Amino acid sequence: MAWRIDQFVVKGEIHNRAPGDVSGLIWLKGLNRPLELKLKGNCYRDLAGAKLVFENPKPVEGDYSGLDVFQDGVVGDMTASKKVKIPVDPDEIVGQFGNGKHPYIIGNCLYLEWFSERNGRVLIETTDFDWNVSLPSWTLSETDEVDQRLKNQQAMFDFMDNLSQAIETDDEQEIPVTEEMNEFQWEAFLQKSDARSDMLLELFEKYGDDPRCEELVAEAMGWEIESVEFPEAEQDDWESQTEGALFQEDESDPEEYLPNHPLISEMMDITSRIFFETESRKLLNDETSNPWNQLLWHSQMTVSKLIGALEEVTREVDPEPGFVVATLKRALHLVHMTISTLEAAQSLQTKHENWQLDIRRSLFGVRESILDLMQTYRRNGA
Numbered sequence: 001m002a003w004r005i006d007q008f009v010v011k012g013e014i015h016n017r018a019p020g021d022v023s024g025l026i027w028l029k030g031l032n033r034p035l036e037l038k039l040k041g042n043c044y045r046d047l048a049g050a051k052l053v054f055e056n057p058k059p060v061e062g063d064y065s066g067l068d069v070f071q072d073g074v075v076g077d078m079t080a081s082k083k084v085k086i087p088v089d090p091d092e093i094v095g096q097f098g099n100g101k102h103p104y105i106i107g108n109c110l111y112l113e114w115f116s117e118r119n120g121r122v123l124i125e126t127t128d129f130d131w132n133v134s135l136p137s138w139t140l141s142e143t144d145e146v147d148q149r150l151k152n153q154q155a156m157f158d159f160m161d162n163l164s165q166a167i168e169t170d171d172e173q174e175i176p177v178t179e180e181m182n183e184f185q186w187e188a189f190l191q192k193s194d195a196r197s198d199m200l201l202e203l204f205e206k207y208g209d210d211p212r213c214e215e216l217v218a219e220a221m222g223w224e225i226e227s228v229e230f231p232e233a234e235q236d237d238w239e240s241q242t243e244g245a246l247f248q249e250d251e252s253d254p255e256e257y258l259p260n261h262p263l264i265s266e267m268m269d270i271t272s273r274i275f276f277e278t279e280s281r282k283l284l285n286d287e288t289s290n291p292w293n294q295l296l297w298h299s300q301m302t303v304s305k306l307i308g309a310l311e312e313v314t315r316e317v318d319p320e321p322g323f324v325v326a327t328l329k330r331a332l333h334l335v336h337m338t339i340s341t342l343e344a345a346q347s348l349q350t351k352h353e354n355w356q357l358d359i360r361r362s363l364f365g366v367r368e369s370i371l372d373l374m375q376t377y378r379r380n381g382a
Helices: 142-167 183-207 213-221 232-246 262-280 291-314 321-346 354-381
Strands: 009-015 021-028 035-040 051-055 070-087 104-116 120-126 130-133
Touching: 070 120, 070 142, 104 142, 120 142, 142 183, 142 213, 183 213, 183 321, 262 291, 262 354, 291 321, 321 354
Parallel strands: 035 070
Antiparallel strands: 009 021, 009 051, 021 035, 051 130, 070 104, 104 120
16 A cells, blocks of 8 residues: 655655656655655646745654665656645634534645655655745646646556555465355455455545546446436435435444454453543543554454454354454454553553553453464364
């Protein structure tokens, strides 16, 4: 997927002084030399022919493993005037954008995208930087900008096509419909499913505001869209039914949708305990790097993975053993991440509290239960 590096940027500059060539230097926090950009193509009209200088007031250090400092390739969308909604403090804004649950203003977003030969899609997308643009030495015509947009679109499609080819392996054996897959085949299947989901999410993030969003996403994914026309009367009827359903009170019992398996219940109890203990001690905040936030997140994700693995079991449906083992492996990985995150959070404190030791002990208990269950289903699938 894309390298999103905006939070790591210290400062940078982008030059499009010569038509058809974009160069630049971008300094990342903790990296001893800047990224060097040598790209073919043009920025959009607001940056074409000009020099862009930008600075991040609050950079953080990242993991740059695999990121090449020599960024040779082609430009994507490069502009300093992409219109986006910027959240604001409700007490500081009045007017039409302030009359809602999440008030915002419309502002400019710095959007610098390129496709490098080594790292694929790289993106800086932010409203938090300070930047300025010099006077242009030449101007890009509207026609040329349209041509550049089409080239950028094709570059995105090529990037997605390369990802699709990487997902599919040449030595993959087709599984007969009548045969069950083993855990390793299920693992490969789930990994491909994750990769395709990531591709789809990335496309919707890029084209979500485009009127041709569905068409662009379908073309990039290699899908075919059949044109379906609904009579106006049917469309109005469908909309009225949908609107009614949205505001209809749900009288069903929400608990009946929760799979009742001891492992799921145990992990949900652990997650509830983590939330109570961290929230009551004001250890949670809005910082994604906060290990206590990460602890709660990993614990919640473990619950969701266990539900995915054991939902059919709780419904007394006989699932494929290979599927259960493969999905339990994913839950086990998240249990390990939860334990590691707890230890990282504890390292920030001088004294370990009893509730932390209880949670650690419970997590190891869940770990052993998952391993035992995996062995049971392996024997069933043998």
